Amino acid sequence: MRVYLDNNATTIVDPHVFETMEPYFVQKYGNPNSLHDFASETHPAIKQAMEKIYAGIHAPKEDSVVITSCATESNNWVLKSIYFQYILTGRKNHIILSEVEHPSVIATAKFIESMGCRVTYLPINSEGLIDPQSVRDNITDKTALVSVMWVNNETGAIFPVEEIGNICAEHKVLFHTDAVQAVGKLPIDVQSFNVDYLTMSAHKFHGPKGVGALYMKKGKELLPLLHGGSQMGGYRSGTLNVPGIVGMGRAMEQAVDALDFEMHDIRELRDAFEEELLKIPDTFVVTPREKRVANTILISFRGIEGESMLWDLNREGIAASTGSACASEDLESNPVMEAIGAEADLAHTAVRFSLSRYTTKEELDYTLEAVKKAVTRLRSISSSYAYAPEGYKN
Ligand code: PLP
Numbered sequence: 001m002r003v004y005l006d007n008n009a010t011t012i013v014d015p016h017v018f019e020t021m022e023p024y025f026v027q028k029y030g031n032p033n034s035l036h037d038f039a040s041e042t043h044p045a046i047k048q049a050m051e052k053i054y055a056g057i058h059a060p061k062e063d064s065v066v067i068t069s070c071a072t073e074s075n076n077w078v079l080k081s082i083y084f085q086y087i088l089t090g091r092k093n094h095i096i097l098s099e100v101e102h103p104s105v106i107a108t109a110k111f112i113e114s115m116g117c118r119v120t121y122l123p124i125n126s127e128g129l130i131d132p133q134s135v136r137d138n139i140t141d142k143t144a145l146v147s148v149m150w151v152n153n154e155t156g157a158i159f160p161v162e163e164i165g166n167i168c169a170e171h172k173v174l175f176h177t178d179a180v181q182a183v184g185k186l187p188i189d190v191q192s193f194n195v196d197y198l199t200m201s202a203h204k205f206h207g208p209k210g211v212g213a214l215y216m217k218k219g220k221e222l223l224p225l226l227h228g229g230s231q232m233g234g235y236r237s238g239t240l241n242v243p244g245i246v247g248m249g250r251a252m253e254q255a256v257d258a259l260d261f262e263m264h265d266i267r268e269l270r271d272a273f274e275e276e277l278l279k280i281p282d283t284f285v286v287t288p289r290e291k292r293v294a295n296t297i298l299i300s301f302r303g304i305e306g307e308s309m310l311w312d313l314n315r316e317g318i319a320a321s322t323g324s325a326c327a328s329e330d331l332e333s334n335p336v337m338e339a340i341g342a343e344a345d346l347a348h349t350a351v352r353f354s355l356s357r358y359t360t361k362e363e364l365d366y367t368l369e370a371v372k373k374a375v376t377r378l379r380s381i382s383s384s385y386a387y388a389p390e391g392y393k394n
Contacts, residue, residue, distance in 0.1 A: 002317040003363040007204075008153050008181060008296060008354035009321055013247070014206040020250040021208065024243040032240050033231065042242050049249025056252035057198065057215060058189040064216045066235045067245050068225070071180045071201035072104035074214035075147075078176045078197050079108040081222035082145045087117045092144035094118040098130050098159070100339050101149055102178055109147075122148070124339050128155040128287040132163035139167070145174045150182035154336040154352060156296025157287040158186070165194035174220060180204050184255035185262055185293040196220040202244070206356070207251030211244030258357050266355055267294035273353070273364040274299070280375055282385075286340060295356065298336070300349040303385020304378045306334065309351050312374035318367050321352045345384050 004012070024045065030038025032046060053065055068074045079095070086092040097109055099121040106121075113119045120138045124130055135146055146168050150161050161177050168175035176197035182188060184205035190198060198215040202208055216222060222235070229237030255262075274297050277283060282302035301309060306322030313320055322334060333347035353367070379385045 001363070001366050002319075003367055004319050005353040005355060005359065005363075005367065006319045006321050007356040007359075008156075008352065010203045010209065011206045011356050012358060013203075013208055014251060014254050016254060017207055017247050017250045021243040021247040024246055028242075032242060033229070045246045046240065046242060049246045052249040052253045053200075053213060056183070056188065056256050057200070058191050059215055060191065060218075062218045063190070064218070064221065064233060064235065066214050066216065066225075066232045067241065067248070068212045068214055068236060069210055069241070070212040071102070071178065071199045071204075072212075073225075074199040074201075074212050075102065075104040075178055076108045077214060077222060077225045078147065078199070079105065079112055079145070081225070082174065083112040083115065083117055084223055086144035087112065087115075093142045094120070094140060095145045095147065096120045096122060096135060096138050096143060097147045098122045098124065098149065100124055100128075100152055100154070100336050101147065102153060102180070105147055105149070105178060118142075124157075124336070126286075126340050127291065128152065128157045128336055128340055129291060130159050130164075132160045132167060135164050136167050136171075139171045139173055143171070143173045145176060147176040147178070149178040149180075151179070151185065151293050152287075152336065153181045154334060154350075155287045155298045156181070156292035156354075158182075158291060158293060161195070162193040169194040181293065183252070184259070185295060187259065190215055190217070197222070202248035202251050205251050205255040208244055208247040211241055211248045213248070262357055263294050266357060266359070269359060269361060269364060270294055270297060270355055272361075273297070273355075273368065276368050277371065280372060284346065286336070286342075295354050295359075297353045298334075298350050299353070300337070300342075300346050301351065301375055301378075302346065302349060303382040304375065305348050306351050308378050309371075309374055312377065313367070313370055316366075316370040316373075318370055321354070322350060 028041050030042055032039050032042045059065055097105055109119045122130055122134045148159055148164050151158055165175050174196045177195055178199045180201045183200050196217045201212040224235050226237045231237050231240055277299055284300045310320055334350040337347040337350050
C-alpha cells in the first residue's frame with residue numbers, strides 16, 4: 001500500500017483540475033496578449049478562473065488578486081515592496097512577524113533586516129500559538145507591517161488573524177497573512193476582518209504547482225513585482241501561465257465545495273487516528289486539537305529521531321514529514337518544537353502527518369500499524385530512550 005500523509009507539503013492535483021487545465025497546453029495555447037483568435041480563445045477561461053479565485057476568498061472586484069508563481073514569491077514581494085515603500089524612504093523602520101513564519105517570510109525579513117529594517121519576531125507559547133497582545137505590545141508609530149501566518153504548516157495551529165488584523169487597523173499598520181495552509185481548510189473571507197495582503201498557493205489545495213497568488217486591498221497596493229508589461233494590472237508582468245491560472249481557479253472552486261468535508265469528515269478521521277497514536281507510550285502533541293486545522297498532527301515519539309521514523313515509514317510506502325531540513329550531516333530539529341522551548345531530545349522527535357480529502361480510514365489503519373512497528377524497533381535501539389528517567393516510560 002502507498003499512503004500519502006504529507007499534504008501540508010503538497011497535494012495531489014484533483015483530476016477535475018487536471019482535466020480543466022489540459023486544453024490550455026496543446027489546443028488553446030495562444031498568448032492571451034496577442035491579437036488573434038488563438039489569444040482570445042483563452043480569455044473566457046482566464047476570466048472565469050479569476051472570478052473563482054476572487055469568490056473563494058470573497059474579494060471584492062475593486063481589490064486585486066495577482067497571480068504569482070508560488071507563495072514564496074508572494075511573501076517575498078510583500079516584504080520587499082514594504083521595504084522599498086516605507087523603510088527605504090524613511091517613513092517607517094520596523095516590521096513584526098511571528099518566529100514560526102515559513103522560511104519565505106523569515107529569510108526575506110532577515111534580508112531586509114540586513115538592509116537596515118528593524119524586525120520583531122514574536123514568540124509562540126507552549127501550545128504553539130501567538131498571543132495577539134504581543135502584537136499590540138510591539139507596535140510602534142514606526143511599524144510598517146505585521147505579517148502573521150493564518151495556519152502554521154508544522155502544527156496546523158490556527159493563529160488569531162482576526163484579532164491581529166483589528167490591532168493593526170487600530171494602529172494604522174498594514175497587515176499581511178500567509179494563508180497557504182488555510183485555503184481549503186478554513187473559510188476565507190477577506191471582507192470579514194482587516195487584512196491588506198493575503199498569500200495563497202494552488203498546490204496546497206489540489207491545484208498545480210508553480211502557481212500562487214497575492215490578494216491586495218484597494219488603496220494598499222504594493223510596487224510592481226515584475227516590470228515590463230501590462231499583465232496582472234502591471235503588478236507582475238510576463239506572459240500569463242494560462243493552464244496554471246485555469247487550474248488554480250478550478251482548484252479553488254473545488255476547495256470551497258469540499259470545505260465542509262475537509263473541516264468535519266477529515267477531522268473525524270484525524271482525531272480517531274491521533275487518539276490511537278497517543279495510546280503509544282511517551283507520545284506528545286503540541287497544539288490542542290480544537291485550535292488546529294482538521295488535517296494536521298505534529299506528534300513526538302520520545303527517544304526516536306523524526307528522520308528515523310520517516311525512514312521506517314517510507315519503507316512501508318508511507319509518506320510523512322519531520323518539518324526539519326536535513327542539512328548534509330546535521331539533523332536539524334523542528335523549528336516549531338524549538339520555538340515552544342521543547343527539551344533538546346524532544347525537538348528532534350517530531351513527525352507530521354497531514355491528511356487530505358483523499359485520505360481513507362484504511363490508509364490510516366495501515367499507517368497506525370506501521371508506526372507501532374517502527375516505535376518498537378526504533379526504541380529498542382534508542383540510547384536516549386533506554387536511559388530516559390523512569391517517569392518518561394509508562
Ligand atoms: N507558506 C507556508 C505556510 C507554506 O506551508 C509553504 C509551503 O510549504 C509556503 C509558504 C511556500 O509555498 P510555495 O511552495 O507555493 O512557495
